[in-house]
Amino acid sequence: MPSSDQILEDRKVRPGTGSAARVLRVLHVGPLPPPVGGMATVIRGLQEHQPHQMRVLDTRKTTPEGRRLWRGIVAQLRLLLQLVSACCGWRPHIVHVHTCSAPTFWRSAVDVMVARLLGRRVVLHVHGARFHRFLAGLGRGAAFWARRTFAMAHATIVLGSDWREIIAPWCPPGRVHVVPNGVEVPEVPADRSAGKPLHLVCLANYEMRKGQGDLIRALAELGPETEVTLALAGAETEKGTKAQLARLAESLGVAERVTLADPVSGKDKDELLVAAHVFALASYDEGLPMAMLEAMANAMPVIVTRVGAIPEVITDREDGYLVECGDVKAIAAVIRELAASPSAVRRVGQAGHALAAREYSLARVVGDVESVYTSLWPPAAREVST
Template sequence: MPVSALQPVWLIMNIMEIVSGVGVNGAIYHCLMLTRELVRRGHRLTLVCHRKAWIAKQLASDPVEVVESDLRRWPPGELRRIIAVAQSRRIDVVHTHMSRAHFFGVLLRWFGGIPCVATAQSRHLQLHWMFNDRVIAVSHTTRRYHRTYNLVRAGRIVTIHNFIDYDRWAAASGEAGARFRASLGAEDSARLIGVVGHVNQRKGQIYLVQAMPKILAAVPEARLVLVGDDFDVEYVASVRAASEELGLGSRVVWTGHRDDVCDILPALDLVALPSSEESLPLSLLEAMAAGLPVVATTAGGIPECVADGETGTLVPPADVDALAEAIIPLLRDPSLRRRYGEAGRRRVREHFSPEVQTARIESVFASVVRRARAA
């Protein structure tokens, strides 16, 4: 679709995206996808990030100006430099991701006079939120938190859900999935439960490990596949210890961090996310786009993306028995898995597409730019 069909030319903006993370997480991946979509829609993008940032490497061949910065707030030399960059590039609006970037964005607003929009992926008590021109919350739960605890006025905060590249995940290759199964030594009859994400207390992998004996008693061919980094050494040790204590052995597979999750998903029978806290997890949207049923908790914004009884099953956080009881019927019933998987694809395509959500983000940017120009 041509840019002219997406928005009037007079709304094309010079946008500065600021992200403070070095590695990759949901917030940074969201920034990457949004940046590319905004470029596709005709905007001019500048990215401010750490010199070793993962996102800078991903955008190396994209038409995006990358400015390296450690986002130091003191001494003020770095702030003055970024203000000068913004002025030289006639930046219309700054958009920030993650805590350090959020603080820096507010300083750019105060001392550079540049409108600032912050995306709230998480829920933390921080005073900077109330000083942005607008705040984008990725879930209604996140919006309520910032209204209540960070005192962001109702007119300054809006919910715009995360999105994913639907076509990429929907086109996941069955052949790649078969290769992954073969690499595990998993027979065709094996039922694979996947958990994708950082292995940490917030994601709650230990509850799924604790649920495995009950799952195996009903579905002996079940296996648990944990996909994600293991930087949280103490938590990882506790999960491994629980697995050993329960005698799960090879029934629990650890892959570590993988860049080929898109190829792993077709190997799985379902994806589970036993989190105790979430904003709006991309991993569930990706699983649904790949046609997989999901079992997750009611934590945070999860109920806003998973339709209980339609695209998956929701259970209370930290409820091991409920987790097992939700997973067992799906492992036993391929037709139920297909029905949930097909409904999940439709839901992601209709509600969490780049086109729909980026248009809403554009409208937020345009509103603050118009207000600044009218002032």
């Protein structure tokens, strides 16, 4: 079981951002990397760039697979005690709770309730590609408690306008805010137009809904005359999926052109992105994938499906390529086009980089989050707060 130092990670305000009396204290409740995942990456990005005093109550799983039930209960109770201790001792102005589908949402519901009972303002930040399915599948009693959870939060953050339409009916009026994910954007990304074969990369957990099988089928659709390779990397969150994909590649005769790697982060991920020409993600469910934004930030043209908030970001054939879920022939056609046109790889990649720098940089997203905080705790109130 982790120590309190492992659970509660502190990030002090950067010098020159204001006096202690005026600086907001924000407690984030959610996972830190590792694991590799969108929610953890978002929290780390905010932690490194927010101009606030910030602490993170790290909720990542620390007990082993196959644990006894009592160990999980003890771990959750310990996290809850850490939340109470932080709220009463450090006294954050805002508790920012990161959540997704069950069972995480129900644990988050307890966090929201406790923070409210202790007099804290609460932001509920919804991640997760299948949250709409989670809400749609709730029974009457569970739906009642979900609505109560959203009502207890002073503000709810979602990743895009479509998600706002889904979540708004569950929340009191005016409390849903759209804040997309954000990434670091290099000023001078690598040139993506040189080199053969065309190298595709997909960074996604090994799950059937992520559509890696459709990418492998698209390679087979192209035939050997189109020189293309595909690198897959991610955590196997659905057991057996990785082996199933390997068998699929073997059966379609493209195994030599497909690599299946474990999850990557840090320098390893940077190297994988630099080595590739094109990013592809054929998901059937998404929120706003961090991997797609990271690829755009690195001037890689992206081939992605029309799901979640992705169509709000990508304009087809301008700063990326949009295809329908499961349309293997359409995926293959885009790959064939890019393999034959290095100039298209460069042009669309650079347009995606410009879009990421303009709309999805961490600086921009941190500013959007700050606007939500300001609506709950204006600077004038901070001056007299303790």
